[in-house]
Amino acid sequence: MAVTTTMQRLRICLEPALRQLFHFYWRFARGMTLGVRAVVLDGENRVFLIKHSYVSGWHLPGGGVETGETLREALKRELAEEGRIELVGEPALFGVYLNSHVSRRDHVAVYVVRHFSQDRKPAPNREIIDCGFFETQALPPDTTTGTRLRIAEVIENKPQIRTWR
Structure with missing residues (x-):
């Protein structure tokens, strides 16, 4: 338990610097x-x-989204890698957002996926390190603001805020 707590603290301390380093690299790549x-x-x-x-x-x-990859291909790959989720039907493009807290150059396409399979x-x-399905009214306390906003936009039909936040 102490090792996990130490790793969490280290990650929290290094997170801003790592994010800047990755985006500095991506600016040129x-x-x-x-x-x-x-x-x-x-x-x-x-x-x-x-x-x-x-x-x-x-x-x-x-x-x-990797070079030469479509948005749908990237979505399919990421869902398989992160959640063992396989698209069964067509995902619906919900919106495109400017993720300006990361970079003025970063954009995120958000899809709604209702037709899928997950074997386990x-x-x-x-x-x-963890994943799962959650009731939309009982999200984990540390769910990010951007994630909460996108869920509210989709589920509660709240107006879209075109910046990620």
């Missing part, structure tokens, strides 16, 4: 960064969230 995230909803309208090893809080699954919950690994 990619002119603009583009990512995908998914609001994955099961038959009971519970939302799938993930917890990364390298950033704090619970997030929607997703990640960066994935085991924790170096990137994803």
